[in-house]
Amino acid sequence: MGLLDGTVVVVTGAGRGIGRGEALECAAQGAAVVVGEFDPDAGKAVADEITAAGGRAVAVIGDVADTAVADSLVATAVSEFGALDALVNNAGILRDRTVAKLSDEEWDDVIRVHLRGHFLPTRAAVRYWKEAKRPGHVVHTASTSGLLGNFGQANYGAAKAGIAAFSTIVAMEGARGGITSNAIAPTALTRMTLDLMPEEFRVEREASIARGEFDFFAPENVAPLVAFLCSDASSHISGKVFGVQGDSVEIFQPFTSVAEIRNDGKRWDPEDLPGRIDELFDATGVQAGPENMMERMRYQILAGH
Numbered sequence: 001m002g003l004l005d006g007t008v009v010v011v012t013g014a015g016r017g018i019g020r021g022e023a024l025e026c027a028a029q030g031a032a033v034v035v036g037e038f039d040p041d042a043g044k045a046v047a048d049e050i051t052a053a054g055g056r057a058v059a060v061i062g063d064v065a066d067t068a069v070a071d072s073l074v075a076t077a078v079s080e081f082g083a084l085d086a087l088v089n090n091a092g093i094l095r096d097r098t099v100a101k102l103s104d105e106e107w108d109d110v111i112r113v114h115l116r117g118h119f120l121p122t123r124a125a126v127r128y129w130k131e132a133k134r135p136g137h138v139v140h141t142a143s144t145s146g147l148l149g150n151f152g153q154a155n156y157g158a159a160k161a162g163i164a165a166f167s168t169i170v171a172m173e174g175a176r177g178g179i180t181s182n183a184i185a186p187t188a189l190t191r192m193t194l195d196l197m198p199e200e201f202r203v204e205r206e207a208s209i210a211r212g213e214f215d216f217f218a219p220e221n222v223a224p225l226v227a228f229l230c231s232d233a234s235s236h237i238s239g240k241v242f243g244v245q246g247d248s249v250e251i252f253q254p255f256t257s258v259a260e261i262r263n264d265g266k267r268w269d270p271e272d273l274p275g276r277i278d279e280l281f282d283a284t285g286v287q288a289g290p291e292n293m294m295e296r297m298r299y300q301i302l303a304g305h
């Protein structure tokens with residue numbers, strides 16, 4: 001008996017890394033899985049791995065930011081397995097550069113794969129659930145780079161913050177029909193992040209794995225929370241953003257107003273603001289200049305845990 005017995009789940013970018021772990025875990029929990037993936041070899045390999053283990057899976061190869069491909073993820077779930085119960089939007093890419101050096105293509109590619117690549121499958125899934133009068137679950141993949149900001153990731157961070165906002169709105173719109181929408185901000189060592197690590201870190205990690213110790217940043221560690229959020233056991237949870245890595249599950253509080261200044265019911269004179277604005281910083285401890293909020297993260301790959 002698994003958490004997802006008899007259900008059908010679509011996972012995008014499921015050929016590698018975090019998405020692969022999510023597809024395998026959903027299958028292990030009893031779901032039939034549609035493996036959405038750009039890379040044909042990687043996508044088919046994960047679908048084969050699931051079927052070889054006795055599960056049900058089919059690969060849909062293509063760019064998730066293409067409307068026909070996104071629609072076919074949902075259509076394939078229905079034609080191959082009879083329904084769709086949950087969608088995991090995971091596919092993503094990096095093109096890191098500071099704003100001054102960022103090209104038009106690097107901006108557009110990242111915004112397209114993440115934002116359009118989350119919007120299109122979600123729209124297809126929501127349309128299906130509304131028409132079929134069925135409930136459903138969507139899990140989106142945000143990032144601390146978007147929630148907190150990260151140097152050199154303006155394109156990626158903007159997309160990931162957008163995904164968190166998108167998820168919140170899908171949750172509001174889906175509430176009446178029993179459609180939940182939640183976002184995760186994972187941290188894991190994958191093709192996307194492993195190359196950024198110093199050699200000594202990689203050597204030390206391999207030695208730790210060889211000693212049989214828990215591999216805190218293994219991509220498979222993200223999957224249990226995602227499988228849970230794909231299941232009806234999470235039906236009361238929606239519009240939330242979870243941090244997830246290792247054996248840790250965190251919850252993020254959304255942007256919240258924490259202090260206010262007023263001008264006695266009159267429009268502000270800009271000349272009065274220099275004398276008053278510091279009241280907001282003094283009242284809250286929020287700094288006036290740019291802050292490195294990533295420093296406040298509980299778990300960072302480089303800093304260990």
Ligand SMILES: NC(=O)c1ccc[n+]([C@@H]2O[C@H](COP(=O)([O-])OP(=O)(O)OC[C@H]3O[C@@H](n4cnc5c(N)ncnc54)[C@H](O)[C@@H]3O)[C@@H](O)[C@H]2O)c1
Pocket residue numbers: 012013014015016017018019036037038039042062063064065090091092093113117141142143144185186187188189190191192193219
């Ligand atoms: N690894 C981390 O620490 C981390 C942190 C925060 C967020 N994320 C997010 O998690 C998700 C998975 O990242 P990962 O680390 O597993 O990366 P990864 O590169 O290992 O895997 C991403 C997979 O998505 C596929 N993909 C990329 N673009 C696609 C497209 N347009 N259509 C279909 N498939 C596509 C790739 O081929 C690849 O198989 C991404 O959205 C990423 O931004 C990762």
